Every structure is written in structure tokens, then in C-alpha cells.
Amino acid sequence: MSNTILVYATRWGATTEATKEIIRIIEDKFEIKVDLVNLKDKKTKNPEITPYENVILGVSVAKFRWANEGKRFLKNNRDKLAGKKLFVFVSSGGAGDAYKANDMEKYEKLQKRWIDYILEKYNLKYTSRKALGGRYVGSYSDRGDNRDWGVIRNWAEEVGTIISGKKS
Numbered sequence: 001m002s003n004t005i006l007v008y009a010t011r012w013g014a015t016t017e018a019t020k021e022i023i024r025i026i027e028d029k030f031e032i033k034v035d036l037v038n039l040k041d042k043k044t045k046n047p048e049i050t051p052y053e054n055v056i057l058g059v060s061v062a063k064f065r066w067a068n069e070g071k072r073f074l075k076n077n078r079d080k081l082a083g084k085k086l087f088v089f090v091s092s093g094g095a096g097d098a099y100k101a102n103d104m105e106k107y108e109k110l111q112k113r114w115i116d117y118i119l120e121k122y123n124l125k126y127t128s129r130k131a132l133g134g135r136y137v138g139s140y141s142d143r144g145d146n147r148d149w150g151v152i153r154n155w156a157e158e159v160g161t162i163i164s165g166k167k168s
């Protein structure tokens, strides 16, 4: 059985796409099997995480908040998560804009806002975290896709290195 699970909550799919790339790298480069769970799927909305040592959580940020399923996951699992390695990423167009503009002060502020402060509410600490960009849709679609696949891949390598205890 795998010791690593990735759970995610997307609205428009950017988080799903990042998830696939992160898993591809962890599985191919580090030979670690990752179980994948979509928190928006009714059948898997409350996964049993007890058997896993490593939990990767990916959440969509929009309308100034996390997708609800991501928060529900933290709330339901706060005690279990306290004894595990927790890796968190968000898909945030705002963070992607700041990163692209090379405004690292703003980017870091947004990482705190969209990851650190949310985990603090649940008394949880991350082992590693990253705000990825996103892809705007609908009436916001003119703002485009500001994901940086280099950032996504580097973070996946960092996570794989920590989980495996090996250098990539």
C-alpha cells in the first residue's frame, strides 16, 4: 500500500492539472506511488487518511476563499494530520500574478494568507507549501493563465525529495 495520498479540491480544473504533474514527477522520479482523491467527488469526499504518512493537499482559491471541501478536509482531519507530513499547495491567480510580476513581497504575503494563516486556524503545520498560479475563466478569462510549470515541477521535486529521503 502507498504511504502517500494527494487530496484536492478544484473549481475549474487548474488544481487537477497541477495535481497530475506533481504525481507524475513523484511517481516517475522517486518511484513513490501516490493515491489520488478528489474531495469534490461525493464517493470520496471524506477519505480515510490514517494509513498514510504523507498527505499532499491542493486547493483552489477564488472569490477570496478556499474551495469549501479543502477546509472541510482540514477540519475533519486536524487530529490525524498533526502526526503526518503535510504538504499544501493552492491554485491562486493572485499569487500567480505577483510571481509573474516578480513582486516577491506580495507573493510571500499571499502564500501566508492562502496557506499559513489557514493552517494556523486548525493548529496545523506544513512540511512544505507552495502557492501556484492559476487559470482565470469566465468573465475573468482575459487575465489568462499564470501558472509557471517550472515552479510546479520544482515543488513536486522538493516534495518527492522529502518523502523519499533521497536527492532527486
Ligand SMILES: Cc1cc2nc3c(=O)[nH]c(=O)nc-3n(C[C@H](O)[C@H](O)[C@H](O)COP(=O)(O)O)c2cc1C
Pocket (backbone or CB within 6 Å): 009, 010, 011, 012, 013, 014, 015, 016, 059, 060, 061, 062, 063, 064, 065, 091, 092, 093, 094, 095, 133, 134, 135, 136, 137, 138, 140
Ligand atoms: C470568479 C473568479 C474569482 C477569482 N478570485 C480569486 C481570488 O480571490 N484570489 C485569487 O488569488 N485568485 C482568484 N481567481 C483565480 C483562481 O485562483 C484561478 O482561476 C485558479 O485556477 C482556480 O483554481 P481551479 O481552476 O483549480 O479552480 C478567481 C478566478 C475566478 C474565475
